[in-house]
């Protein structure tokens with residue numbers, strides 16, 4: 001089925017459909033799946049804080065009959081002694097059958113896949129991608145709306161640093177007729193590579209700075225928090241926080257059929273009285289996420305693709321990626337690798353684009 005899940009772009013629409021279908025089946029009949037990963041071990045390596053993602057991976061594996069190991073604070077592991085990512089992954093892949101990892105550096109899961117003997121799942125790499133949140137989101141949309149196409153999807157908040165936003169746009173741009181309404185401040189717009197993907201997909205998108213104006217036409221509103229940990233200073237963060245708040249007044253501008261999603265955690269971007277509105281599905285979304293991860297783990301362990309060693313071609317055209325947060329700038333042994341896109345080079349770890 002899948003070797004690794006680093007980016008949902010590696011998953012065909014058919015395979016994505018199979019994951020969604022299985023997640024729905026498991027949700028309907030969880031008893032049927034409670035032994036299907038008996039004897040298997042999932043390692044959760046969380047170099048960054050998490051509640052939902054880590055615990056939903058753990059409960060997903062437990063509900064499939066498997067076991068879990070891992071850390072949620074790298075300072076309690078050999079990372080605190082200076083162990084590099086390669087060595088940690090080499091060791092854990094000898095203990096576990098599958099690894100879910102979250103890391104603050106962009107491209108870290110891709111880097112890990114170069115050294116792992118078992119499948120790697122990207123549970124978030126810096127501000128880059130978060131494919132299992134997208135699985136969560138599409139399972140939610142499929143269950144709550146009944147389709148993934150011809151939707152007007154509003155995304156609001158930190159569209160620059162929000163990895164859930166990047167992964168969701170990439171995936172939803174493969175479905176016909178979707179239109180994206182991107183609401184953010186000028187400083188927090190989606191990165192250029194995401195806009196290029198949107199242009200190439202043929203999906204319509206527009207950028208706005210006012211949430212109320214966008215509300216009336218939306219089928220889906222995906223709210224996100226301002227990603228405090230990605231700002232260079234508290235002062236920079238404070239300039240952006242509190243700009244967009246969905247409250248009942250703004251919600252009254254939305255359609256009755258609107259669905260409000262949020263990957264959570266929420267800070268102040270949705271006021272808590274919105275929680276009582278039937279259009280707010282973000283708490284249900286977190287539960288769908290567990291079923292999505294159960295389906296993913298089940299398929300990766302029970303219908304495994306032949307494990308191919310991931311190899312990136314060494315590339316000397318430039319000697320470093322100019323994204324300071326790219327994993328290749330933190331772990332110097334990693335081979336640099338770029339692909340050509342027009343007159344740009346794109347880093348194969350973090351998708352950062354540089355002029356040749």
Ligand code: NCD
Pocket residue numbers: 052053124130133163164224225263264265
């Ligand atoms: C998201 C993340 O970690 O990117 N959280 C999650 O996994 N549900 C969103 C966020 O932290 O804002």
